[in-house]
Amino acid sequence: MIDSILGAIHWNVSPEIFSIGSFEVRYYTMCFLLAFICSYVLMLxxxxxxxxxxxxxxxxSIYIFxxxxxxxxxxHCLFYEFDYYKNHPLEMILPFTFVNGKFTLTGFHGLASHGGAAGILVGIFLFCRKTKTDFLWITDRLVIVIPLAGAFVRIGNFFNSEIIGLPTDLPWAVVFERIDAVPRHPAQLYEALAxxxxxIILWNLYHRKPxxxxGFIFGLFLILLFGARFGLEFFKENQEAFEDNMKYNMGQLLSLPFIAMGVYLLLRPYKGQPVKRK
Structure with missing residues (x-):
């Protein structure tokens, strides 16, 4: 609802769609699945x-998933909460716990997009080695759909009231009531829109520039997506306390190598003939 005094949008939607005992289905999970479904349809x-x-x-698709x-x-475990997970290594990869002999399905509460990007690159490398597929051919096509998948994930973050923005008095500020009563930038939606x-840019480039x-589309993707991520971090609260004393937070620092890789791919000399697409 809209608060008539603050002029802010109040957000208090439960992240759960429904639950049965310890099993629950969340909006974030559905957004994550929609990301893969839409990516698959477009890649097809x-x-x-x-x-x-x-x-x-x-x-x-199996390698990428x-x-x-x-x-x-x-x-997430290594970059943001290593102090905890170094003493609980199994919780890094197991979506459940046993507490006092009781089984609890926890899911993965904590996923880092930069780690996901690195995991995708590893998956592509293994896939290409097994199938003899050209690495740059497949990445130039996969990265077209990744931003759309990322938008779904950020919408899921919005439903979870996580990765919240800094306080603001802008008219579209959002009060995440599950967190506090402060009007904030809806940083998740900024990122989803970006x-x-x-x-749209990459999809049109692929179809209009045969x-x-x-590696050109791949390089442009790295610059645009991680450049947007770097800039939008200025509107977000830090995710972990250790970032408070850093000039640039972890998300920004982890974006820099990807941006540098993108610049290299765009500027690198290429002596062959560009491959014509239909």
Missing amino acids: RIFKRENKPQELLDQF VGTLLGARLG YVMIF LLKP
Whole structure:
């Protein structure tokens, strides 16, 4: 609802859609699944456009799903809460716990997008090695749909009232009542909107520019997405206390290598002929 005094949007939606005992279904989980479903449908269109078999995409999707989930989970545990997980290593990869002999399904509460990006790259490398697929060919196509998937994930973060923004008096400020009574930037929605715009740019580039050197779309993706991530971190609260004394937070520091990789891919000399796409 809208608060008539503060002029802020009050957000107090439960992150759970429903629960049965210790089992629960969350909006975040549904957004995560929608991210993969939409990515698969769009990648299937690309594969059919380039006369690639759906079986290859099915195999590729398994590598990406596992790489994303494990990378994002390990990234969070290692970069943001290492002091805890170094003493609880099994909780890094197990979505359940046994407390006093009682089984509890916990899910993965803590996923880092930078870790997910690294996991995706590892998954692509392993897939390419097994299937003899060209690494830059597959990345130039996969990164087209990744921003849209990222937008779904950030909407899931909004439902969870997490990754909240800094206080603001702007008219579209949001009060996350599950956190506090402070009007804040809806940083999750800023990021989701940025990712949708990046998806539109890359999708149109792929269809309108049939002659691009291998790695160009991949490099542009890295610059746009992680550049947006770096800038939008200035509107967010730090996720962990140790970041409070840092000039640039962990999310920004982890974005820099990806941006540098993107600049290299755009500027690197290429002596071959660009591959023409349909």
